[in-house]
Amino acid sequence: MSKSERIGVVGGGLGGLASACTLAARGYDVVLFEKNPWLGGKAAVLTEGGYRFDMGPTILLMPSVLAKIFAEAGRDLKDELDLIPLDPQWRSFFDDGATLDLHADVAAMASTLDAFAPGGAASAGYRGFLDLSERLDDISRRYYFWRSIGSVRDMFDPSATFNLSTLGDLIAMRPWSTMGATIRSYARDPRVAQMLDHFTQYVGSAPDLSPTVLCGIARMQTGEGVWYPRGGTRAVADALVRLAGDLGVEFVVGASVDSIATDAEGRVEGVDLDDGRRIPLGAVVSNSDSVRTHRELLAGRPAASRFERRRRYEPACSGVVMYLGLDRRYEQLLHHNFVFSRDPHEEFDFIYRKGEPAPDPTCYLCAPAATDPDVAPEGGEALYVLVHTPYLRSHHDWDALYPAYRRTILDKLAKTAGMTDLESRIKVERRLTPQDIHDRYRVLDGAIYGLASHGRLNGAFKPANRSPDVPGLYLAGGAAHPGPGMPMVLMSGWIAADALDQDGVVERRGGAVSLDANSSAHTAVS
Ligand SMILES: Cc1cc2nc3c(=O)[nH]c(=O)nc-3n(C[C@H](O)[C@H](O)[C@H](O)COP(=O)(O)OP(=O)(O)OC[C@H]3O[C@@H](n4cnc5c(N)ncnc54)[C@H](O)[C@@H]3O)c2cc1C
Numbered sequence: 001m002s003k004s005e006r007i008g009v010v011g012g013g014l015g016g017l018a019s020a021c022t023l024a025a026r027g028y029d030v031v032l033f034e035k036n037p038w039l040g041g042k043a044a045v046l047t048e049g050g051y052r053f054d055m056g057p058t059i060l061l062m063p064s065v066l067a068k069i070f071a072e073a074g075r076d077l078k079d080e081l082d083l084i085p086l087d088p089q090w091r092s093f094f095d096d097g098a099t100l101d102l103h104a105d106v107a108a109m110a111s112t113l114d115a116f117a118p119g120g121a122a123s124a125g126y127r128g129f130l131d132l133s134e135r136l137d138d139i140s141r142r143y144y145f146w147r148s149i150g151s152v153r154d155m156f157d158p159s160a161t162f163n164l165s166t167l168g169d170l171i172a173m174r175p176w177s178t179m180g181a182t183i184r185s186y187a188r189d190p191r192v193a194q195m196l197d198h199f200t201q202y203v204g205s206a207p208d209l210s211p212t213v214l215c216g217i218a219r220m221q222t223g224e225g226v227w228y229p230r231g232g233t234r235a236v237a238d239a240l241v242r243l244a245g246d247l248g249v250e251f252v253v254g255a256s257v258d259s260i261a262t263d264a265e266g267r268v269e270g271v272d273l274d275d276g277r278r279i280p281l282g283a284v285v286s287n288s289d290s291v292r293t294h295r296e297l298l299a300g301r302p303a304a305s306r307f308e309r310r311r312r313y314e315p316a317c318s319g320v321v322m323y324l325g326l327d328r329r330y331e332q333l334l335h336h337n338f339v340f341s342r343d344p345h346e347e348f349d350f351i352y353r354k355g356e357p358a359p360d361p362t363c364y365l366c367a368p369a370a371t372d373p374d375v376a377p378e379g380g381e382a383l384y385v386l387v388h389t390p391y392l393r394s395h396h397d398w399d400a401l402y403p404a405y406r407r408t409i410l411d412k413l414a415k416t417a418g419m420t421d422l423e424s425r426i427k428v429e430r431r432l433t434p435q436d437i438h439d440r441y442r443v444l445d446g447a448i449y450g451l452a453s454h455g456r457l458n459g460a461f462k463p464a465n466r467s468p469d470v471p472g473l474y475l476a477g478g479a480a481h482p483g484p485g486m487p488m489v490l491m492s493g494w495i496a497a498d499a500l501d502q503d504g505v506v507e508r509r510g511g512a513v514s515l516d517a518n519s520s521a522h523t524a525v526s
Pocket residue numbers: 010011012013014015016033034035036040041042043055056057058059060061255256257258287288289319321386437440441442443448449476477478479484485486487489
């Protein structure tokens with residue numbers, strides 16, 4: 001087969017779209033294959049009966065990452081999306097009836113904590129925690145972000161390990177501790193600790209199994225803020241699809257990639273589609289789950305065995321989502337809310353150790369109607385309820401489990417968030433179970449957030465974006481470096497594209513693409 005100079009992207013999630021945009025902006029010829037009839041992957045939308053629900057992500061952090069993808073094509077994020085800041089960022093409802101709002105501003109948060117837990121210890125502990133978080137955020141930005149990393153060896157230059165400042169950074173990461181233990185060394189009030197624990201739920205992992213460096217997420221959130229794109233988080237996917245179209249990316253939707261073709265040396269030479277076609281390609285970015293890419297798309301190849309031998313791949317948690325179109329709003333809710341479990345240790349033990357749904361779970365609620373009235377008929381609410389569950393085990397039958405768990409969730413919201421009439425106010429009801437997540441997005445065992453971040457030292461590391469096993473293969477998405485969540489998968493897509501570009505494995509089609517305001521979409525959807 002003669003060498004193709006096209007690049008194929010397998011999967012049109014946010015990571016795949018970010019890669020496609022970056023590569024096309026740098027002048028490459030890109031074709032993207034998506035098995036579903038829509039682009040955006042988990043950032044999907046559901047509309048029914050006058051209600052509009054974001055089906056997956058709802059909390060947008062670090063818009064600077066998205067801005068960098070648009071900047072690759074000379075575009076300004078401000079012209080592409082109307083981003084609305086949300087502050088307070090969350091409201092927490094606790095089992096004892098107390099509520100606590102998380103503010104971006106440290107001084108505002110400190111005075112809220114002084115009122116919540118008088119005496120000064122809670123606010124002092126929070127300030128100390130945020131100082132550590134800022135240090136860890138800075139370390140992540142210096143060593144971990146924006147480059148292909150698969151292990152601690154890729155992160156630190158061994159010749160600099162004995163440099164005092166690098167040693168200081170290593171010590172600040174507290175490799176002997178965990179995120180859960182670190183939080184508790186600052187937050188003595190168990191409710192404040194429970195609130196801070198929930199930053200690990202952004203990566204679907206247990207606080208007492210996750211590395212301390214993840215405490216940096218708190219600063220990433222308070223520093224850059226929490227944002228709502230007008231039109232919903234779906235607007236992020238739509239904006240990227242528009243950009244990719246303008247840059248000449250070809251979309252092939254409704255096309256599943258069955259296999260990545262490799263030549264005698266194990267180098268990528270194309271993909272095989274489920275309709276039997278072979279598409280010659282010079283390189284591939286896989287936005288499909290990294291483990292399933294190796295187990296299914298590279299099945300039987302020596303590269304797949306090398307990938308398996310490198311480490312054990314544990315899926316992150318899964319979840320149940322209820323989409324409830326209501327004929328009323330609840331004034332006690334902010335845009336983002338956590339209705340916490342009675343006992344985080346019991347809850348995380350069920351989800352992450354026993355592998356069973358928690359009997360008294362934490363419910364995350366998104367109530368966007370006050371920010372964006374278009375999501376529901378007047379006076380109504382498009383309520384989104386997410387409860388984390390274990391990743392799928394062979395005995396989990398969610399069609400059988402769901403009715404009783406739905407009752408558990410509704411009872412929890414009545415008891416802890418005062419939503420006693422919720423069931424009677426439902427006009428539209430849909431659900432997403434771990435099995436649905438598994439089937440719709442072709443992820444590992446229904447995992448929402450790729451691979452678990454478990455392990456004091458290695459928990460933060462995911463498979464590197466530049467495959468060490470298959471020349472011409474690059475990985476983008478929540479199960480690749482730097483991990484899950486919208487900003488991280490967008491960064492992952494950018495890193496995969498940048499690594500491919502640096503490697504020079506394919507020729508550009510003749511210079512970077514420049515866009516002007518009048519450029520038209522030339523998207524070929526087949
Ligand atoms: C319920 C839920 C709530 C979440 N909440 C948040 C949140 O509030 N904030 C946040 O930042 N993140 C959140 N996330 C996580 C975030 O949505 C994901 O990390 C991110 O969207 C994943 O993007 P991705 O690029 O990894 O791939 P995905 O969105 O998983 O897309 C991968 C795409 O590849 C396609 N594909 C796979 N294999 C093939 C193949 N062989 N051939 C063709 N196509 C293929 C799939 O169909 C899919 O469309 C949430 C996720 C879920 C499900």
